[in-house]
Amino acid sequence: MDSSGAKVTARKSRTAHCWLKIEAGVDSTILPEKCREELRPQTMRKCENRPCSSPWMTSEWSFCSAECGSTSVRIRHVECRSPFCLGEMPSTTEICTHECTYKWMRYPWSQCSDKCGGRTFRKVLCLSSEGQQVADSFCTDKKPKTSRRCGRNCAPFWQIGEWSICSQTCSSEDQLALSYRSVKCVSTDHRGRFRPENHCQGPRPEKEKKCDVTTCPISWIFSQWSKCSVSCGTGVITRQVSCSKRGKCSGPIPDVSKSCELGSCPHMKINCVDVPGINCPVVKKYGYCSNATLKARCCETCSE
Template identity: 25%
Template sequence: KIGCDGIIGSLAKEDRCGVCNGDGHSCKIVRGDFNHTKGMGYIEAVVIPAGARRIKVVEDKPSHSFLALKDSSKRSINSDWKIELPGEFELAGTTVRYVRRGLWEKMSAKGPTKTPLHLMVLLFHDQSYGIHYEYTVSLNKTQDRNSEGQREPEYLYIWTHSSWQDCTVQCGGGERRTVVSCIRIVNKTMEVVNDSYCQPENRPQPQVRLCNSHPCQYRWVTGEWGSCSVTCGKGLQQREVVCVYHLQNGSFINTRDLYCQGGKPSVLQGCEGRLCLTVWEASEWSKCSSSCGQGVRKRTVSCTNPQGLCDPLSQPTQEEFCEDYSKCYEWKTGDWSKCSSSCGKGLQSRVVQCMHKVTGRHGNDCPVTLRPPTYRPCHHGTCNEKINVNTITSPRLAALTYKCMGDQWTVYCRVIQEKNLCQDMRWYQRCCETCRDFYAKKILHKS
C-alpha cells in the first residue's frame, strides 16, 4: 500500500481539500440549488471555478430534461443538442462520471479542475425543475510574500445589492428588484466575482420597490389556455392574446398589438397529455354466430382506469364479422329397407351420404366418427326348421352341391358373413363365394 506521500506502507491520505495529511480546513464546501420554472433550451445554472474538487450535481427528481457540462476548451457533455450515453468523460483536466437511470441524472468528478466548468440544463418546455450542486474550493490565501516579506491579506467575499433591475411593467404598477452580487474586497477595492465564491446560505433576498404605478391605457389581455393537442405525450396548447385600450367608463376595445408596450405574452406553450397510463382491457372473442358461412363474434371491452379516463379514440372494437365453414357438411340418411328375411334373422340397409347444408352437394368433410350406420339387423320370429327349406342343414352338402358362379351382391356379402346369415340358403346363393369360404373354414375347424 502506498500513501499520498508516495511512501510504501504509509497511511497518509488526502483530506477533502486534496492536501496530503491535511486537516480539511484549507478549503470550503460550496453548495447551491438551482430551481427553474420558465424557459426552453440551454440555461446556465452555475459556473464551477478552476481548482474545484469533489464536484457533485444531482437532479431533485426524474425529469424530461438533461444536465450539461462544458469547459473552456469546448469539451462537453450533452451540449449542442447532442445527448451522450452515460459514462466517463475528460473535462477541465479531470474525469467526470455521468450517470443516467431512466429520467434521473447525476454528475460527479474528483477534481481538481484546471479550467472553469459551466453547468447547464437543457429544458424542452416550461416545467418545475431543480438540481442540487456542491463542490470544494481552496480558501483564497496567497502563499507569495511581497518584497517586504509580508503575506498579502486574505480575500473577503460578501454579498451586496449592486444595482436595480428594470421595472417589470411600463404602466399599471409593477416592481423592480435589486441585483444581488458576490464581490471580493481586497486592499479596500471591490470587484464583482462569480456567485460561487460567496456562501449561498448567506445570500440576502433582493429588495423590492413599486414602480410605474401610473394607469395603463393600452395593455395585454390573455385568455385561458385551451386543451392539449394530444391526449398522451408532449403536445401544444393555445390561448388568445390581444392588445386592448382601457376607456374611462371601464370598458375595453381591441386595438393593434404595436400600441401595447413590452413583449407580447406567448400564445403557445408545451403541454403533456395525461391519458398515457390508461389501458383498455378486452375479453376473448366469442364463437362465430354461424358455423356455416358469415356471422358475427363479440367481446367485452372495459376501462381499467379507476376514474374512467380512458381515451375513447383508442377503444378496441366489441363486435366484428367472422366466417366459419367447419360445419357446412352433415350426414343425410334415407329410409330403412325391408328386412331381408321374412323369419329369423335378417338385415336392413339405408343410404348414408355426406351433403352440404345449403347447396345440397355431396362432399367428404363430414366427421367420420359421427357417420350413421348403413346396416342393422332385423328379426321376424323363429323360422320353422322342418318347413323352411331355405335353412342349410349341411354346410358340407351346400358347399359341394351348389354350383357357385361368384357373389351376386358383393357390397352386402361381407355384412352377410359378419351377421352369420350364410346359413340361410337365400343369402348363401347370393354370396356363395364368401359363404363357401366361411363354411370351408367352419368344416376345417370341426375336423
C-alpha cells in the first residue's frame, strides 16, 4: 500500500547497457543506438512474492461474557506490528448473537399437609438458559401448578354447620323455641359431594335442639291476613288464630275473617252486533230486549 492506503503492485528492476567487445577481456559501453532495440533485455517485472499480510495482529476471540442475551459480548486483543498500520483498526469487541431461552424449573412436591384432605406444594421458577431466575413473564408456556390436593384415601365424614338462632324468644306447649343446624355426610374426594348417611361412621349428630328460653305468656296467636279472595269488588280475607296454651286463653276469639273491598269491577263489553233490517232502538225503547229472540238479533243495542 502507498501512503494513502491504496493497493500497489510490487516490482523489481535491473539496468541494461549496450556494450562493445573490443578484444578478449576488453569491452566498453557505447551508445544505446548501436545495439538492436529488439534484443534489449527486460529491465522490470512483477515480484513473485506472496501477498502481504495485514500489519494488524489480532488474538483469538474470548468466550462470550454470557451464554445468551443482548448484553453478551466477546473481546480480542488487537495491536499493530508494523509502522505502516493504515486504515481502520479491527474491532476489539463483538456482540454475541445467541438468544436466551426460558424454561420452567419444577422443584419436588412437599409432603402432604394432612393424611385426609390435605394439600402438597412445590416451587416453580422461570429460569434462563444460563440458570438465572427471571420474572415469570419471560416463560411463554403455561406455568405448572404449584399446589395440588392429596390425602384422598379417607372415609366420608359428618359435616356439621353452626347452630341457628332460636326460632322464637319464648317457648310454649304448642310452639317450642328450637335451634337448627345442617348435618350432612360428605365424601373426601375434594368435591364436597354428599353421601347417604349410612356411609358415615357413627350416629348422626342432632340437627335440632330446644332453646333454653322463658315460657311464653298465655295469649292469642294469629298469623298475617291472607290476600283478598277476589280481584275486584267485595271479598274476604282470613287468618289463623290459636291460643299459646290450648284452652287457657280468656276473652273472645279474635276475628279469623273480615271483608275486603278492591273497587268496582269493570263491566264486560259483549262483542256482538245488531242484525240488519230490524229497528233495534225501538225494540229497546219498548222493553222488548227481555225477549231472548229479539235480544239476540239486537245484541249490540240491548247490551248498551
